[in-house]
Amino acid sequence: MKKFQFLLISSFLFTTAKTFAQESSIPSPSLNIGVEAGLPVGDFADSHKLGLGGSLKALFPVAPDAAITLSAGYMSFSAKEYEFGGVTAKGPAVNMIPIKAGFRYNFQTGLYFEPQLGYTNFKVKDGESAGAFTYAANLGYLFNQKVDLSARYEAFSKNDNTTSFVGLRLGYNFSL
Secondary structure, three states: OHHHHHHHHHHHHHHHHHHHHHHHOOOOOEEEEEEEEEEEEOHHHHHEEEEEEEEEEEEEEEEOOEEEEEEEEEEEEEEOEEEEOOEEEEOOOEEEEEEEEEEEEEOOOOEEEEEEEEEEEEEEOOOOEEEEEEEEEEEEEEEOOOEEEEEEEEEEEEOOEEEEEEEEEEEEEEEO
């Protein structure tokens, strides 16, 4: 009888401990690679059109539903044509390399919210490069913990000037 009680109590404790361990377990870090498109807004939309690029994002979970993110990428916005003195011309493309850190909060539904801060290096073709403070707000959905679809507002500020765009990103997660 004592052996049966011991086995029953041991089974209960093992099952309970395993359940608690699964509830509080933090997911493993992951790497996300994605393609991006951006539509300029504000004054930026007057001079440039659709931007295309790619990015790499590392996610470091700190809780079952939260992660610190680090991302870097490349995006190029082509210039619009304009008319000046009866002559049609096209301005230079703007190339960007953003480096951002963020905090992702995952809701139970697969939806997530991710504010980010960072720095972006700009380079105009055949021109000088400059950098600016960057901030972004992402709203996304993670399908099956693998496919990541998000939309964001991203802006760059320097000397009281702000350049911004609305972006879409399609990414794929690799667990590390």
